[in-house]
Amino acid sequence: MLVFNKKVDLQTHLKQNCSNNSTIGFVPTMGALHKGHLSLLKKSLENNTITVISIFVNPTQFNNPEDLKKYPRTLENDVEKIKTISKEILVYAPSVEDIYEGKTKSQHYNFDGLENQMEGKFRPGHFDGVGTVVKKLFEIVNPTNAYFGEKDFQQLQIVKKLVEKEKLAVTIIGCPIYREANGLAMSSRNERLTEEQKDKASIIYKTMNEAKKLFGTKSAKEVSEFVTKAFKNNTMFELEYFEIADEATLLTCKRKNKNKKYRAFIAVFVNKIRLIDTISLN
Structure with missing residues (x-):
């Protein structure tokens, strides 16, 4: 299993291993993986030549510093879980520096009002952070298809709007919510x-x-x-x-x-x- 910490190394590997007919499936995550994430990886493996997962706790989408500090970071455990699906999956686990290059701040986006509802009301700047990091990740990985869980349905709609507005060449695929036995949405x-x-x-x-x-x-x-x-x-x-x-x-x-x-x-x-x-x- 290959784990990349630097975007340049991931991009070099993809360039060397992609042909004209290759498709890249991409699953962006913040780690602490569960069965919901693994279901996205399975979907990507079924439909693409190469599958990449990113594991990156993005600081610009947290409006609560305490939440960012306490967010679970379990990279070694995550990699072991990914191996149970396939050892061919490429893992991109960058540092904040590798993603933001010393400018850890969000770009401001207009998502036609989608950003002002629900989460946007209670987490100011959250979707600017989401849009910023997703665009950066798409530019690094250059995926054909990207997979997002429907638990974060507002985020899913925001990402679709980002792709539309920025004219990004990636298809966004929403996947069903995975739940615990008692119905609690996996998170x-x-x-x-x-x-x-x-x-x-x-x-x-x-x-x-x-x-x-x-x-x-x-x-x-x-x-x-x-x-x-x-x-x-x-x-x-x-x-x-x-x-x-x-x-x-x-x-x-x-x-x-x-x-x-x-x-x-x-x-x-x-x-x-x-x-x-x-x-x-x-």
């Missing part, structure tokens, strides 16, 4: 939860499923009130937001339109650990 942050917290966090998926059922007969406002009440009665969890939004624009649903696709989004704190989830409502 690198789950590693920071105690067993009790992880067990009780099943309330998030259960509540989202209940919201989906209610959305068939109730208004978006009534569904939101139900979710707010469900978390108000649970002292372990603090609801940051619950939003029902148009899948395409991410604008809040004020009134249901049968011709639109809607999705519910949620962010919850468990002892300062932030968990997000999403579910299609159609």
